[in-house]
Amino acid sequence: MSKSITVLLSALAAGMAVTMTYCSKQAKFLGSWTEVNPTNITVQIPGATSATSRVTIDFIDNIEKSGGAVTLLSDISVMHTIDADSLSQGQPYEVKITAKASVDGTWSYDIDDDDDLLLALDLSKLKIDIDKSNISFTRPAATVVPEAHLDSLALSHIDSWKRDLTGVISREMARYTVIDDIEMSRDGDMLTFEVHSPEAKLHFKRDIE
Numbered sequence: 089m090s091k092s093i094t095v096l097l098s099a100l101a102a103g104m105a106v107t108m109t110y111c112s113k114q115a116k117f118l119g120s121w122t123e124v125n126p127t128n129i130t131v132q133i134p135g136a137t138s139a140t141s142r143v144t145i146d147f148i149d150n151i152e153k154s155g156g157a158v159t160l161l162s163d164i165s166v167m168h169t170i171d172a173d174s175l176s177q178g179q180p181y182e183v184k185i186t187a188k189a190s191v192d193g194t195w196s197y198d199i200d201d202d203d204d205l206l207l208a209l210d211l212s213k214l215k216i217d218i219d220k221s222n223i224s225f226t227r228p229a230a231t232v233v234p235e236a237h238l239d240s241l242a243l244s245h246i247d248s249w250k251r252d253l254t255g256v257i258s259r260e261m262a263r264y265t266v267i268d269d270i271e272m273s274r275d276g277d278m279l280t281f282e283v284h285s286p287e288a289k290l291h292f293k294r295d296i297e
Contacts, residue, residue: 116272120146121279121292132256139166141260155196158207160261162189175233182226185249187218189257205267211258216250
């Protein structure tokens with residue numbers, strides 16, 4: 089066998105080894121994962137007494153197995169206060185809302201470290217849907233104010249709530265554009281990685297299909 093052929097075969101073997109390593113790393117985190125502990129976003133939302141966002145992230149590979157599509161979802165729960173009026177007997181209203189956010193994009197390996205991922209998210213197309221049927225007022229206002237008035241109050245605030253959530257969740261999703269130090273549990277059920285701005289280590293559990 090000539091020296092040039094030997095060199096060529098060695099290069100091909102090395103290339104295959106790199107490809108197999110990439111594919112095996114990729115296969116480990118493909119699929120859908122949901123955040124174990126929701127993120128507290130209370131201080132970011134005006135008028136909120138409590139607010140959380142629980143993220144689900146879904147990785148899908150492409151044909152080349154060098155990256156692929158990604159979707160980030162967020163289940164949001166917010167407790168808001170609304171100023172008192174004549175019907176609430178001087179007591180401020182407290183209302184609980186739930187919402188869902190979603191944004192699509194693509195993921196790829198960081199060329200400097202294949203334990204890190206880069207996510208390109210189109211945050212200009214972030215969707216926020218507030219569940220109007222699941223808006224609830226807590227006591228005491230809910231016990232003394234006519235339901236029609238409560239419905240009217242909720243509808244009058246939906247646009248501002250949605251606007252506030254769009255800004256907050258957009259910033260939260262932007263933290264995922266660089267994912268560092270991906271680690272998997274031995275059984276493949278837990279995924280851990282770091283995000284930034286601010287820096288945090290997040291833990292996700294694999295969704296069961």
